[in-house]
Amino acid sequence: MTPEEFRRHGYALVDWVADYWSGLAEQRVTSAAPPGTAAAALPAGPPADGDGFAGLLDDLDRIVVPNLTHWQHPRFFGYFPANTSGPSVLADLVCAGLGVQGMLWSTGPACTEVETVVLDWLADLLDLPARFRSGGRGGGVIQDSASSAALVATLAALYRAGGARWRRGGVDDRYTVYTSTQAHSSIEKAARVAGLGDDRVRLVEVDDTFAMRPDALREAICADVAAGAVPVLVVATVGTTSTTAVDPLAPIGEICREYGAWLHVDAAYAGSAAVCPELRWVHSGLEHADSYCFDPHKWLLTGFDCDAFWVADRAELTEALSVLPEFLRNAATESGAVIDYRDWHVPLGRRFRALKLWFVMRWYGVEGLRAHIRGGVALADRFADWVEADERFEIVAPHPFSLVCFRLRGPDEPNEELLRRVNATGQAYLTHTRAGGRYVLRLAIGSPLTRESDVAAVWDLIRAQL
Numbered sequence: 001m002t003p004e005e006f007r008r009h010g011y012a013l014v015d016w017v018a019d020y021w022s023g024l025a026e027q028r029v030t031s032a033a034p035p036g037t038a039a040a041a042l043p044a045g046p047p048a049d050g051d052g053f054a055g056l057l058d059d060l061d062r063i064v065v066p067n068l069t070h071w072q073h074p075r076f077f078g079y080f081p082a083n084t085s086g087p088s089v090l091a092d093l094v095c096a097g098l099g100v101q102g103m104l105w106s107t108g109p110a111c112t113e114v115e116t117v118v119l120d121w122l123a124d125l126l127d128l129p130a131r132f133r134s135g136g137r138g139g140g141v142i143q144d145s146a147s148s149a150a151l152v153a154t155l156a157a158l159y160r161a162g163g164a165r166w167r168r169g170g171v172d173d174r175y176t177v178y179t180s181t182q183a184h185s186s187i188e189k190a191a192r193v194a195g196l197g198d199d200r201v202r203l204v205e206v207d208d209t210f211a212m213r214p215d216a217l218r219e220a221i222c223a224d225v226a227a228g229a230v231p232v233l234v235v236a237t238v239g240t241t242s243t244t245a246v247d248p249l250a251p252i253g254e255i256c257r258e259y260g261a262w263l264h265v266d267a268a269y270a271g272s273a274a275v276c277p278e279l280r281w282v283h284s285g286l287e288h289a290d291s292y293c294f295d296p297h298k299w300l301l302t303g304f305d306c307d308a309f310w311v312a313d314r315a316e317l318t319e320a321l322s323v324l325p326e327f328l329r330n331a332a333t334e335s336g337a338v339i340d341y342r343d344w345h346v347p348l349g350r351r352f353r354a355l356k357l358w359f360v361m362r363w364y365g366v367e368g369l370r371a372h373i374r375g376g377v378a379l380a381d382r383f384a385d386w387v388e389a390d391e392r393f394e395i396v397a398p399h400p401f402s403l404v405c406f407r408l409r410g411p412d413e414p415n416e417e418l419l420r421r422v423n424a425t426g427q428a429y430l431t432h433t434r435a436g437g438r439y440v441l442r443l444a445i446g447s448p449l450t451r452e453s454d455v456a457a458v459w460d461l462i463r464a465q466l
């Protein structure tokens with residue numbers, strides 16, 4: 001493809017994406033097609049000779065779009081909605097166009113330096129504790145996902161516990177990990193990948209707001225220590241996946257300090273809230289954490305994938321992960337004066353994801369990002385008010401952010417049926433969870449396209465299905 005051909009097709013595809021966004025509200029949110037529909041519409045193999053993109057836009061419209069769940073749709077209220085934006089998409093285009101592989105500082109100096117600076121900006125934006133800034137012993141790095149952040153936090157915790165012994169011989173079977181019953185499944189997955197296994201993960205009980213109970217954490221740790229175990233890691237959650245509960249970081253942090261356990265704070269979704277000063281309480285006690293992450297791709301107008309991860313002591317992370325083969329040796333690394341992000345995560349290669357954060361922060365500015373968060377919180381409050389005013393329904397958990405968990409009073413089955421009916425219309429999409437043993441509907445607001453009229457429409461739709 002010549003630069004001229006790229007320009008021509010590129011313009012057409014940018015137009016196509018812009019049209020996709022502007023027409024989204026008229027589409028179904030989910031596809032009604034049965035499994036196999038998209039696959040059956042594709043030819044048996046690739047063309048023998050390139051087809052010059054003939055019919056590509058038609059194929060996107062015919063095969064791809066009708067067979068998608070539209071995560072950017074204004075009435076997509078499932079999981080935590082995707083949060084891409086124009087500046088983020090344009091940054092991804094530049095990233096792909098540059099094709100830089102930033103594994104070492106020397107393989108893309110600006111790729112590394114922009115990342116270090118924008119993560120410091122982001123730390124300022126969220127008012128994170130000073131210990132996470134790159135000017136001291138800490139620093140930030142972009143991971144693909146909060147799951148990867150949990151994994152590298154686990155590995156750093158294992159290095160702290162076992163040092164060179166762990167690096168050579170692997171995990172000690174006395175090591176234990178603690179998180180709440182409401183924590184994301186990625187914590188258990190990380191423990192498996194790190195060689196600890198499910199049996200070494202303790203799921204700590206929560207209180208009636210679904211937040212981890214520090215007394216139960218202490219009890220679990222004490223019992224384990226008495227039995228000869230070594231607590232290596234506690235993962236606290238700020239904004240749990242099911243109900244956005246916030247674990248109390250200060251008392252949890254004190255317990256971690258007492259027992260020498262690493263504290264990782266997973267704020268995958270709710271961390272973004274801290275761009276607003278009035279929501280910074282979410283990070284109360286974060287100064288106790290050894291590592292922290294949140295996903296700008298969940299609520300900060302940044303396209304998937306982008307997890308911002310910080311450590312208080314970068315040496316613990318890089319010593320856990322660094323393996324330096326001869327072919328990567330270079331003068332800049334040996335000078336000790338540069339950051340090589342390959343030592344901050346599992347893959348060696350890495351793309352220029354920092355461009356997304358840089359573009360997004362430049363386009364929206366601090367106030368624009370705050371307006372996005374505040375808009376989501378206000379819409380969630382509005383929805384919760386409507387639910388509360390209808391005595392057939394109950395709100396099942398506090399809703400400090402943009403997720404409302406609610407249900408029809410009474411047994412689970414009518415709730416399951418209600419969700420099925422609402423989603424079958426294709427007019428909106430909600431997901432569910434279980435909280436306190438009960439089936440619960442979740443309405444998560446996040447798409448920058450969602451307006452009050454969309455939230456009102458889903459409330460009408462829900463009531464119409466009863």
Ligand SMILES: Cc1ncc(COP(=O)(O)O)c(C=O)c1O
Nearest residue numbers: 145146147184239240241266268
């Ligand atoms: C609290 C929490 N942690 C981790 C994750 C996993 O996120 P990711 O897809 O970035 O791995 C989620 C996803 O919703 C989450 O809510």
